[in-house]
Amino acid sequence: MAPSDDPDRRDFIQGVTAGGLALGLGAATSADPPADVGQPIPMKLTINGQDRELQIEPRVTLLDALREVLHLTGSKKGCDHGQCGACTVLIDGRRVNSCLTLAVAAAGGQVTTIEGLAKGEELHPLQAAFIKHDAFQCGYCTPGQICSAVGLMAEGHAKSDADVRELMSGNICRCGAYPNIVAAVQEVQQLAAKENP
Amino acid sequence: MSTTAVGKPMDRVDGRLKVTGAARYAAEHDYPNLAHAVLVTSTISKGTIAEVVTAAAVKARGVAAVVTHKNAPKMKVPEPFGGEKPSAGSTTAPVLNTDQVFWFGQPVAIVIAETLEQARHAAQLVRVTYQEQPANLTLDSAGKVTTPKKIMTEATTVEIGHAERALKAATLKVDAVYETPQFNHNAIELHATVAAWDGGKLTVHDTAQFVFGVQADLATRFGLKPADVRALAPLVGGGFGGKGVAWPSTYLAPLAAKVVGRPVKLVLARDQIYGCVGGRPPIRQRVAVAADKDGKLTALIQAGRSATGTTNQFVEQFTFPARHLYACPNIYLTQETIALDTCPPTFMRAPGECPGTFALESALDELSYQLKIDPVRLRQINEPDKDPTTGAPFSNRKYQEALALGAEKFGWNRRTPEPRSMADGRMLVGLGMATATYPVYRMPGSARVAVSADGTAVVQSGCHEMGMGTATAQTQIAADLLGLPVEKVRFELGDTNLPFAMVAGGSSQTISVAAAVSAAVAELKGVVLKLATAGPLEGLKPAAVAVRDGGLYRTDDPASGESFASILQRAGRKSAEAKAEVMPGAEMQKWSMHSYGAQFCEVRVDPDFGTVRVVRFVGAFDVGRVMNAKTARSQFLGGITMGLGMALLEETHRDGRTGRIVNADLAEYMVPVHADVPAIEAYWVGDPDPHTPMGAHGIGEIGITGVAAAVANAVYHATGRRVRRVPITPERLLAAPRDG
Numbered sequence A: 001m002a003p004s005d006d007p008d009r010r011d012f013i014q015g016v017t018a019g020g021l022a023l024g025l026g027a028a029t030s031a032d033p034p035a036d037v038g039q040p041i042p043m044k045l046t047i048n049g050q051d052r053e054l055q056i057e058p059r060v061t062l063l064d065a066l067r068e069v070l071h072l073t074g075s076k077k078g079c080d081h082g083q084c085g086a087c088t089v090l091i092d093g094r095r096v097n098s099c100l101t102l103a104v105a106a107a108g109g110q111v112t113t114i115e116g117l118a119k120g121e122e123l124h125p126l127q128a129a130f131i132k133h134d135a136f137q138c139g140y141c142t143p144g145q146i147c148s149a150v151g152l153m154a155e156g157h158a159k160s161d162a163d164v165r166e167l168m169s170g171n172i173c174r175c176g177a178y179p180n181i182v183a184a185v186q187e188v189q190q191l192a193a194k195e196n197p
Numbered sequence B: 001m002s003t004t005a006v007g008k009p010m011d012r013v014d015g016r017l018k019v020t021g022a023a024r025y026a027a028e029h030d031y032p033n034l035a036h037a038v039l040v041t042s043t044i045s046k047g048t049i050a051e052v053v054t055a056a057a058v059k060a061r062g063v064a065a066v067v068t069h070k071n072a073p074k075m076k077v078p079e080p081f082g083g084e085k086p087s088a089g090s091t092t093a094p095v096l097n098t099d100q101v102f103w104f105g106q107p108v109a110i111v112i113a114e115t116l117e118q119a120r121h122a123a124q125l126v127r128v129t130y131q132e133q134p135a136n137l138t139l140d141s142a143g144k145v146t147t148p149k150k151i152m153t154e155a156t157t158v159e160i161g162h163a164e165r166a167l168k169a170a171t172l173k174v175d176a177v178y179e180t181p182q183f184n185h186n187a188i189e190l191h192a193t194v195a196a197w198d199g200g201k202l203t204v205h206d207t208a209q210f211v212f213g214v215q216a217d218l219a220t221r222f223g224l225k226p227a228d229v230r231a232l233a234p235l236v237g238g239g240f241g242g243k244g245v246a247w248p249s250t251y252l253a254p255l256a257a258k259v260v261g262r263p264v265k266l267v268l269a270r271d272q273i274y275g276c277v278g279g280r281p282p283i284r285q286r287v288a289v290a291a292d293k294d295g296k297l298t299a300l301i302q303a304g305r306s307a308t309g310t311t312n313q314f315v316e317q318f319t320f321p322a323r324h325l326y327a328c329p330n331i332y333l334t335q336e337t338i339a340l341d342t343c344p345p346t347f348m349r350a351p352g353e354c355p356g357t358f359a360l361e362s363a364l365d366e367l368s369y370q371l372k373i374d375p376v377r378l379r380q381i382n383e384p385d386k387d388p389t390t391g392a393p394f395s396n397r398k399y400q401e402a403l404a405l406g407a408e409k410f411g412w413n414r415r416t417p418e419p420r421s422m423a424d425g426r427m428l429v430g431l432g433m434a435t436a437t438y439p440v441y442r443m444p445g446s447a448r449v450a451v452s453a454d455g456t457a458v459v460q461s462g463c464h465e466m467g468m469g470t471a472t473a474q475t476q477i478a479a480d481l482l483g484l485p486v487e488k489v490r491f492e493l494g495d496t497n498l499p500f501a502m503v504a505g506g507s508s509q510t511i512s513v514a515a516a517v518s519a520a521v522a523e524l525k526g527v528v529l530k531l532a533t534a535g536p537l538e539g540l541k542p543a544a545v546a547v548r549d550g551g552l553y554r555t556d557d558p559a560s561g562e563s564f565a566s567i568l569q570r571a572g573r574k575s576a577e578a579k580a581e582v583m584p585g586a587e588m589q590k591w592s593m594h595s596y597g598a599q600f601c602e603v604r605v606d607p608d609f610g611t612v613r614v615v616r617f618v619g620a621f622d623v624g625r626v627m628n629a630k631t632a633r634s635q636f637l638g639g640i641t642m643g644l645g646m647a648l649l650e651e652t653h654r655d656g657r658t659g660r661i662v663n664a665d666l667a668e669y670m671v672p673v674h675a676d677v678p679a680i681e682a683y684w685v686g687d688p689d690p691h692t693p694m695g696a697h698g699i700g701e702i703g704i705t706g707v708a709a710a711v712a713n714a715v716y717h718a719t720g721r722r723v724r725r726v727p728i729t730p731e732r733l734l735a736a737p738r739d740g
């Protein structure tokens, strides 16, 4: 079906246009958004090295696309507002809150989630260090903490324990595993520094 | 039993699942044709719903149904939690079957749609209007004040001697009022329920600390037999009490699924949790303490008011710690509740002991300055030789050992006694301490143990893992009881298809389940022995045989026996199993059973800005035998961290006009983040309690007790300013009068 034949899509475009015009004229009541919004569009994401084709609404966040559409539930939702860090993933190696990123905005980038860190059975050094140092309790913030720590190491700014604490402060752990998380991150960082001075 | 595994710092059995993202929590269960539900919640605190306009929402793309009190199927309201039968009833409000609004944030409609985005959008199209009535929102409002008949099983008022008279006669005394605000649990996992009906049978994946309570609750609401409801929660992303009873979302998901005839997922948004799940109630307490010049207490009074709901009767037992901690001839303790039109309050980590120790331990610190007696010394002077209010002997009180251990590890002796006497550059330095305590609770428990011909064992109990390390500790316990290596034992939990377990609360789970596992292993001995029809065990009675090294061995000839695997193989059996159900004994009546600890805190305070940084924290605990040194330490760290939040950051702010919580998110309800938390050290005495299963005590809650007082006491030591209301914000600190 050609796009112009799709009544929903046409309605959507018209709705957007009308809404935009109405806004300009100050005539819209903000309480009444167009009832018929949310036309799915095709998009292609690269997640953990795999290309995934999706047909989802443009308003779907990367987090909801991962969890609800692709069933990659390792990335967690703790606030949906960029306040807890549980949804942290890596896009092109940089840590981002996937709840604040529209899925469509991640198209063209390399998305890495917690499911993509281990090499088969072999855990990523941070994953192994988290187990060794008991750097989690309930485990719900853990994927975000680990992805954030991968990003932190790549940034290369965190040297002292205090640096790690400051630069990991976007990742809340209500269970209070912080001292153990710092220990785990520092052990892996220092080992990496020794191996690649 | 040999303790090969118990006590070891073993890595978590579910660690790999949790670090790889493979661990699945409630909201992560999928069903074919699953629909998404989003709640609409009330925007007034008290009144009636005048009108709900759903036309636009019903017409919106993807919407399957909009459920309101006008069209919701009727549900029966179960007993509230705490009655005779296992129940997880959170509130008696018939949510969605009434036009009454009992609190701000109460669910008033459910929108169900194909996708989450569609449901969320349509929920915004629902218009609700109200007839509003004045609401009672604070401790000083016109809400109904009640002196509860009992608090749990204990008398509400305890009176020994003549406390007021003794206080009046004393010259060295403190008589002050302490306040704690509402706190919210804020587990990082959002409350969620996935519900699926199969004819008359219901399955729910719920964020629950009590699957059997959820089962009972849903069975009553929907008129089902409990056996037709299966509740699962093998992994919970933090609970802290907030998932201990069935809050409305737990039954609204199955309700929605019933209406649309397909499985439904309902995940609360973070701000909705503040309105759909109770928090710790606000409390105001008076504490008065007096002592003679040698520091011996002559009067101890603790009395106050905590909030409860209009649709539950939650009583936060903040006078409990004072019942058991210090020797004093004149004690008066009592408390009352005031019913508020707020989301009904509930248990939050160490209900009672947490706010109770803040007030009591702050007051003792104030007294120590009057007496010019070191705060640690004051607590040594007042060590009781039996329980000060019940008169019962202590089961195994090692408080003084914990106090000494903590003081030594912390380096308490470097503290100079005067307030404002220590500094680091322009920063004021303060050292403070407080006592921690939590009771030993044990509940009914049951477990099944199965051994297989391949040499492995499976142990099951419908208990819960929300971060405590339940499966790990129980694997260690079962491995030692069976004499098997831990790798050969698997522990399964969090499912009503498994043997019954109580709520994961009251720090009771480890010993309650351990007792059941131990009894099941004893049963299993008889079962397997019957299969040993040849060989060295033939014809023996269970009493003549011990379970050891993964098999049965003669007590009269320990070298002689046979492994479970070999007995089963010879008998041509794949496996053998036994189940046991154990009730707690009379030990709690006979002994005064508690855990103790001493919390030590060092702060740096900016004298101009009033900002407080905790730079070091040491907790030393007497908690019986520790089951796993690694996960136990994490529990202490976690409790202390939440206590630091209570002391310096956390408070649920309510708009006094509407009852709306104005900081219902994780940016404005400030929980500790990495940068707030210093190096924390946790130590324990480790002396097994002879009157508990495994010699253990629960440890999930004691860590938070005493922390806020230790911080407040350190802040006073640094600044000479006493803050009796947490959190100790810069403005509260700078507003407090200064001594010294």
Ligand code: FES
Pocket: A076, A077, A078, A079, A080, A081, A082, A083, A084, A085, A086, A087, A088, A097, A098, A099, A100
């Ligand atoms: S879910 Fe994205 S930051 Fe909390």
Ligand code: FES
Pocket: A135, A136, A137, A138, A139, A140, A141, A142, A172, A173, A174, A175, A176, A177, B188, B237, B238, B467
């Ligand atoms: S491990 Fe539970 S929130 Fe971090």
